[in-house]
Amino acid sequence: DAGITQSPRHKVTETGTPVTLRCHQTENHRYMYWYRQDPGHGLRLIHYSYGVKDTDKGEVSDGYSVSRSKTEDFLLTLESATSSQTSVYFCAISGGRDRNTEAFFGQGTRLTVV
Amino acid sequence: KNQVEQSPQSLIILEGKNCTLQCNYTVSPFSNLRWYKQDTGRGPVSLTIMTFSENTKSNGRYTATLDADTKQSSLHITASQLSDSASYICVVSALYSTLTFGKGTMLLVSP
Numbered sequence: 288d289a290g291i292t293q294s295p296r297h298k299v300t301e302t303g304t305p306v307t308l309r310c311h312q313t314e315n316h317r318y319m320y321w322y323r324q325d326p327g328h329g330l331r332l333i334h335y336s337y338g339v340k341d342t343d344k345g346e347v348s349d350g351y352s353v354s355r356s357k358t359e360d361f362l363l364t365l366e367s368a369t370s371s372q373t374s375v376y377f378c379a380i381s382g383g384r385d386r387n388t389e390a391f392f393g394q395g396t397r398l399t400v401v
Numbered sequence: 402k403n404q405v406e407q408s409p410q411s412l413i414i415l416e417g418k419n420c421t422l423q424c425n426y427t428v429s430p431f432s433n434l435r436w437y438k439q440d441t442g443r444g445p446v447s448l449t450i451m452t453f454s455e456n457t458k459s460n461g462r463y464t465a466t467l468d469a470d471t472k473q474s475s476l477h478i479t480a481s482q483l484s485d486s487a488s489y490i491c492v493v494s495a496l497y498s499t500l501t502f503g504k505g506t507m508l509l510v511s512p
Contacts, residue, residue, distance in 0.1 A: 320499075329405070329490065329502035330445075345499065377444055390435075390500065392444030 290314050293378050293393040300400055306365040308396050310378030312358075318381045319361040320390070321345075321353060323374040330377060336361055368400045403428040405493050405503035413509045418481055422506045424474040424491030432494040436465050436476045439488040439505065448476070448489075481510045 290313030300306050310319060318337055322330040322345075332345030334353040342353050350372060352364045365372055378393040405426045414420050426434070433452045437445035449458045449465040451474070458465050462479045478485055491503040 322502075327504065329504045331502070332499055335499065379444075389447055389450065392446070394444050395442070 291378060291380055291391060291393040293376075293396050295396060296394065297397045298399070300368050300398070302369060302400055303367050306368050306398065306400075308363040308376055308378075308398070310361040310363070310380075310393060312361075312380045314380060314382065314391070315358060316380040316382030316391075317358075319355065320379040320381075321351075321361065321363045322377045322379065323347065324377060324395075325374050333363065333376075365398075368398075370400050372398065373400045374398060403493070403495060403501040405491055405501050407489075407491050407503040407506050409506060410504070411507040411509070413511055414481055416481060416483055416510050416512050420478050420481060420508065422476045422478075422489050422491075422508070424476070424493075424503060426472050426474070426491070426493045426501070428472075428493040428495045428501050430496045431469060431472075432496045434465075434467055434474050435492040435494070435500075436463070436474075437490040437492060439490060441487070445490055478508075483510050483512060486510045 292311045294309045320335040321333040324330050331347045333351050336342045336355040354362045376396045379390045381390040408423045435450045436448040439445040448460050448463050451458050451467045453469050464477045467474045486509050488505040488507050490505040493501050
């Protein structure tokens with residue numbers, strides 16, 4: 288399995304509090320992604336990174352910010368969590384010259400906002 | 402808008418039987434199509450990746466087909482096992498763009 292670690296694996300937080308999810312990779316892949324997965328929806332892209340300090344928005348980026356200060360770490364922050372952000376969050380990585388190469392997913396973080 | 406539609410939404414089959422899952426897409430310009438397996442509570446794991454020029458690709462008991470003209474793909478599972486119970490997700494990649502995910506087909510293999 289690709290070396291991707293998400294932390295925490297589970298978190299319960301209160302509405303209005305800040306939350307940071309971490310994705311750590313040991314594969315030295317260039318691209319990192321954050322997705323959310325909700326019942327009735329496919330995985331939806333929140334933000335992605337194509338290099339250190341290079342990030343861009345996905346289709347559901349409102350309410351989320353990201354940072355990538357090192358190749359191996361990609362952080363997803365909910366500045367003020369809302370109940371609509373209750374979801375399972377997946378980090379993914381891909382590498383190579385063509386970014387349309389194999390994507391490997393982490394195990395997911397289940398976030399509950401109460 | 403890029404879209405990926407999968408059918409059926411869910412499927413129950415008996416252990417040992419075969420099944421075929423469908424994927425239709427409107428992603429353009431097409432780069433590649435992937436099938437992922439997602440076990441409950443885990444991240445998706447890649448089964449196959451096919452580019453425009455590939456019609457068929459196999460991975461053990463899994464065989465994916467691609468018709469780029471009709472923009473359709475199928476995933477055929479042979480001699481199903483209980484461990485095949487999972488969600489199967491079709492993912493299409495556009496050139497120089499991000500991935501578009503289908504909602505998945507939930508497969509239950511019953512003893």
